Amino acid sequence: MTVASEQTITFDNVSKFYGEILGVNRVNLAIPPGITSLVGPNGAGKTTLMNLMTGLLRPTRGRLSVLGIPTDQPEQLFRKVGYCSQFDSFPRGLTGREFIKSFLMVSGFAGKEADELTTEALERVDLVAAANRRIGAYSKGMRQRVRLAQSIAHQPSVLILDEPLNGLDPVVRAETIALFRQLAAEGLHLIISSHILHEVDMMSDRVVLLNNGYVVAEGAIHGVRDEMDVEHPMQVLIRCDQPSLLAARMFRDDNVVEARLHDDRRGLFVKTRNPDRFYLLLNEVVAQGEIEVESIAPVDDDLSAVYDYLIGAQ
Amino acid sequence: MSSTAETFQAKPATTHDSRWSLWLRQVAAIMRLEVEKNFFGKRAVLVYLLAFMPIGLLLMIAILPPGTRDWLDFAQYPLLFSIIYNALILRTVVFFGCAWIFMNLFRGEMVDRSLHYYFLSAVRRDVLMAGKYLSGLVTSIILFSVVTVVSMLLIFFPHFYSASVRFFLDGPGLVQLFTYAGITILACIGYGAFFLIVGLFFRNPIIPALLLYGWEWLNFLLPPLLKKISVIHYLNSLVPVPVSEGPFAVVAEPTPAWLSVPGLLIVTVLVLVVAGSRIRRMEIRYGGD
Numbered sequence: 001m002t003v004a005s006e007q008t009i010t011f012d013n014v015s016k017f018y019g020e021i022l023g024v025n026r027v028n029l030a031i032p033p034g035i036t037s038l039v040g041p042n043g044a045g046k047t048t049l050m051n052l053m054t055g056l057l058r059p060t061r062g063r064l065s066v067l068g069i070p071t072d073q074p075e076q077l078f079r080k081v082g083y084c085s086q087f088d089s090f091p092r093g094l095t096g097r098e099f100i101k102s103f104l105m106v107s108g109f110a111g112k113e114a115d116e117l118t119t120e121a122l123e124r125v126d127l128v129a130a131a132n133r134r135i136g137a138y139s140k141g142m143r144q145r146v147r148l149a150q151s152i153a154h155q156p157s158v159l160i161l162d163e164p165l166n167g168l169d170p171v172v173r174a175e176t177i178a179l180f181r182q183l184a185a186e187g188l189h190l191i192i193s194s195h196i197l198h199e200v201d202m203m204s205d206r207v208v209l210l211n212n213g214y215v216v217a218e219g220a221i222h223g224v225r226d227e228m229d230v231e232h233p234m235q236v237l238i239r240c241d242q243p244s245l246l247a248a249r250m251f252r253d254d255n256v257v258e259a260r261l262h263d264d265r266r267g268l269f270v271k272t273r274n275p276d277r278f279y280l281l282l283n284e285v286v287a288q289g290e291i292e293v294e295s296i297a298p299v300d301d302d303l304s305a306v307y308d309y310l311i312g313a314q
Numbered sequence: 315m316s317s318t319a320e321t322f323q324a325k326p327a328t329t330h331d332s333r334w335s336l337w338l339r340q341v342a343a344i345m346r347l348e349v350e351k352n353f354f355g356k357r358a359v360l361v362y363l364l365a366f367m368p369i370g371l372l373l374m375i376a377i378l379p380p381g382t383r384d385w386l387d388f389a390q391y392p393l394l395f396s397i398i399y400n401a402l403i404l405r406t407v408v409f410f411g412c413a414w415i416f417m418n419l420f421r422g423e424m425v426d427r428s429l430h431y432y433f434l435s436a437v438r439r440d441v442l443m444a445g446k447y448l449s450g451l452v453t454s455i456i457l458f459s460v461v462t463v464v465s466m467l468l469i470f471f472p473h474f475y476s477a478s479v480r481f482f483l484d485g486p487g488l489v490q491l492f493t494y495a496g497i498t499i500l501a502c503i504g505y506g507a508f509f510l511i512v513g514l515f516f517r518n519p520i521i522p523a524l525l526l527y528g529w530e531w532l533n534f535l536l537p538p539l540l541k542k543i544s545v546i547h548y549l550n551s552l553v554p555v556p557v558s559e560g561p562f563a564v565v566a567e568p569t570p571a572w573l574s575v576p577g578l579l580i581v582t583v584l585v586l587v588v589a590g591s592r593i594r595r596m597e598i599r600y601g602g603d
């Protein structure tokens with residue numbers, strides 16, 4: 001075990017097949033501390049990669065380890081690792097506090113310590129007020145947050161988060177991103193999956209780009225452009241079935257400065273001064289079910305140029 | 315956690331003990347979650363219904379006694395109970411009750427999509443299995459030994475009160491009562507392990523459960539060697555009042571109790587070892603199932 005592999009998450013020629021179906025193929029990665037985003041469209045293999053890192057799946061071929069710990073040794077692994085998965089389900093009948101505390105105790109923490117860690121985690125995600133209510137009565141955003149709290153409660157040094165911003169409103173999204181940044185500043189490894197490039201750009205140090213089960217690109221993000229919202233509008237390409245209807249909807253938002261049809265009439269370029277509001281609006285439109293959105297990708301920053309080149313234009 | 319890690323380093327001689335105390339703590343934490351679910355979860359309803367079956371039946375008989383000869387002759391009662399115990403309690407209530415409780419230990423959490431929280435905790439998967447198995451045992455043993463005891467009392471006392479008092483206090487009644495309860499406990503131990511493993515290997519455990527049911531009922535037809543791979547084989551020889559297995563029974567040398575109890579425990583441990591290695595390899599793929 002080299003020193004380097006004790007500080008990285010290492011994939012050594014890892015492949016995972018679900019029977020005949022390819023999950024991920026021939027992945028070689030060495031992920032250092034900091035925030036690393038896994039980016040790619042639906043079915044790219046992001047969740048598969050995360051489940052492999054946490055031993056929920058076993059590789060069909062290849063080897064992997066997290067900080068030098070093989071992924072089939074949960075007792076060691078999960079002292080260091082926390083995973084907030086994509087599964088939005090819970091053990092029945094527990095309150096948020098009971099949920100977090102119970103699994104801390106399963107990990108071997110004594111009652112008093114588990115209590116303290118639980119409270120700390122609930123405070124970090126701002127869920128103390130609802131902690132004694134049953135999770136069954138939580139909203140989607142609260143469920144997302146209680147799962148996040150559960151994954152950080154034992155103070156892991158590697159935190160793996162599968163689409164952790166899903167279902168959160170823009171304010172909580174911003175707060176959660178700030179929490180991630182803070183955790184990374186505390187020296188944690190964060191692996192976050194997302195397909196919202198604007199947010200990836202805002203929070204990550206590195207990106208791993210996945211498509212159809214292959215790692216197609218990886219590397220550092222050049223600069224985080226916090227000022228983007230004010231300085232110059234962000235342009236996004238939305239691939240959907242009814243771009244003109246979508247354009248009509250988008251113009252209701254004052255922040256949208258331009259909406260232009262793609263030449264092939266199956267996409268819409270939107271320029272917006274406020275990406276958060278834009279994504280919220282887009283979510284509403286999608287939720288109404290009139291418009292079928294295939295993909296969303298920013299078109300004017302480096303990452304998205306890569307994204308479009310490698311993934312968008314398949 | 316860090317403070318415990320420091321004590322490990324400070325006193326390396328006790329590392330071994332500390333590991334065991336960690337595992338015991340984890341088993342206790344798992345049992346706390348699981349026992350509550352087993353008793354009060356919505357899946358428990360079926361077990362209560364099953365458990366109430368013999369009690370309900372015997373209550374009915376107590377209120378409306380059947381006029382047949384068997385029920386008029388107190389001397390027949392130990393045999394009557396033995397028949398009811400074998401057919402109804404042991405082979406039906408305990409069997410299906412254990413099937414439901416133990417198969418759902420893992421299968422139920424896959425259906426609910428909550429098993430990954432255990433798999434993502436810092437706990438060895440065989441420790442997890444031990445905790446779950448023990449929680450199943452606590453539940454099934456409490457429920458089914460109560461059923462056994464209550465059923466036996468219900469068959470005797472309502473019909474011949476004073477004869478029953480003598481039977482239990484001066485006669486063999488009390489020993490029989492404890493023996494039946496003991497058989498029930500052994501059955502929970504054995505069936506529990508079998509059904510734990512069935513729930514791990516099969517996506518739809520109903521078919522294997524029914525096959526096992528047939529296997530156990532037809533056990534008396536099997537050649538002696540195959541008989542040993544079953545739970546009922548070990549229990550049969552313990553029943554205080556033997557019930558004839560019919561003219562087709564292949565008579566194996568009846569296993570004496572001092573052999574059949576450890577025999578059953580050994581088979582149970584073997585089954586649990588196989589289950590443990592299966593759980594270590596298990597993947598979480600709720601959707602793809």
Ligand SMILES: Nc1ncnc2c1ncn2[C@@H]1O[C@H](COP(=O)(O)OP(=O)(O)OP(=O)(O)O)[C@@H](O)[C@H]1O
Nearest residue numbers: 018021022023041042043044045046047048599602
């Ligand atoms: N349990 C499973 N059984 C069969 N195939 C699966 C299973 N899970 C994932 N796959 C397949 O593996 C590939 C990668 O899926 P994965 O869930 O890792 O993608 P993803 O990038 O997380 O997608 P999303 O953005 O939708 O969450 C897909 O083709 C998917 O169909």
Ligand SMILES: [Mg+2]
Nearest residue numbers: 046047048086
């Ligand atoms: Mg996914």
